[in-house]
Amino acid sequence: MFRVENLWFSYAEEDVLRGINLNLERGDRVVLLGGNGCGKSTLLKILDGLIFPKKGRVFWKGKELRPGKIKNFEGEFRRSVVLLFQDVEVMLFNPTVRDEISFGLRQMRIKDIDERVEKWGEKLGISNLFERSPAELSIGEKKKVALASILALEPEVLLLDEPLSNLDPRSTGEILDLLWEYPATTVVATQNLSLAPELGERAILLSEDHRKIYEGDFKELLSDRELLLRANLLHIHRHRHGRVIHRHFHPHDWE
Numbered sequence: 389m390f391r392v393e394n395l396w397f398s399y400a401e402e403d404v405l406r407g408i409n410l411n412l413e414r415g416d417r418v419v420l421l422g423g424n425g426c427g428k429s430t431l432l433k434i435l436d437g438l439i440f441p442k443k444g445r446v447f448w449k450g451k452e453l454r455p456g457k458i459k460n461f462e463g464e465f466r467r468s469v470v471l472l473f474q475d476v477e478v479m480l481f482n483p484t485v486r487d488e489i490s491f492g493l494r495q496m497r498i499k500d501i502d503e504r505v506e507k508w509g510e511k512l513g514i515s516n517l518f519e520r521s522p523a524e525l526s527i528g529e530k531k532k533v534a535l536a537s538i539l540a541l542e543p544e545v546l547l548l549d550e551p552l553s554n555l556d557p558r559s560t561g562e563i564l565d566l567l568w569e570y571p572a573t574t575v576v577a578t579q580n581l582s583l584a585p586e587l588g589e590r591a592i593l594l595s596e597d598h599r600k601i602y603e604g605d606f607k608e609l610l611s612d613r614e615l616l617l618r619a620n621l622l623h624i625h626r627h628r629h630g631r632v633i634h635r636h637f638h639p640h641d642w643e
């Protein structure tokens with residue numbers, strides 16, 4: 389589905405992705421881990437064809453994602469690959485939730501728009517919000533509207549940037565179930581170590597110096613404290629057990 393070869397990227401002088409290689413087969417569920425600023429969101433935007441490598445190459449189904457070239461297959465690509473932005477507010481600009489979910493469907497000239505809006509509104513539990521303005525919703529509700537708007541396209545590839553942040557426990561569980569049910573190739577960025585294994589089968593870890601430092605199953609990664617510390621995914625702080633205060637490691641439990 390995707391092949392990334394020796395990808396380098398920088399916004400200004402400093403490289404924010406360094407020599408990344410990656411293969412994604414259809415049906416793969418990959419979790420992209422790393423601390424703040426290691427390049428997770430940037431990598432997802434590159435896979436979504438929004439920005440392009442400075443060096444190296446990215447292929448989707450054998451077609452190279454390059455400025456200019458992507459125009460030749462952009463319709464097909466945009467139907468197949470969707471991105472939930474970390475900052476979902478940038479995805480919401482329609483007057484009502486219903487318009488928001490149907491917008492992409494209209495753009496893609498999909499026929500059964502009303503059915504899909506009903507179906508995905510229901511699956512995300514937001515049917516009661518259809519006539520509301522997305523701008524006035526809580527951040528968790530906005531996240532569900534943004535998710536509904538991309539899932540309604542019924543894409544083959546889901547790129548999700550911290551999809552569980554700002555969701556309450558019940559919504560977190562519901563979204564996790566929904567994502568497992570949905571048969572897509574997925575890449576999920578998160579810094580939430582405790583939920584990461586629920587989001588996919590394969591872990592990819594980016595280091596603070598923007599390199600891929602691990603790819604494989606979660607078990608091995610989670611037992612490698614040194615690697616997790618190096619990637620800034622564990623923190624150490626004082627901790628109280630009854631009357632005893634001591635210091636030990638904790639995973640980042642937020643996104």
Ligand SMILES: Nc1ncnc2c1ncn2[C@@H]1O[C@H](COP(=O)(O)OP(=O)(O)O)[C@@H](O)[C@H]1O
Nearest residue numbers: 399400404422423424425426427428429430431
């Ligand atoms: N639009 C931008 N312009 C300049 N620098 C950026 C931009 N977006 C991200 N960066 C920088 O690139 C690095 C990687 O950012 P990002 O991909 O958002 O990391 P992550 O998602 O892992 O937190 C950070 O140092 C960030 O400050």
Ligand SMILES: [Mg+2]
Nearest residue numbers: 428429474549
């Ligand atoms: Mg990010």
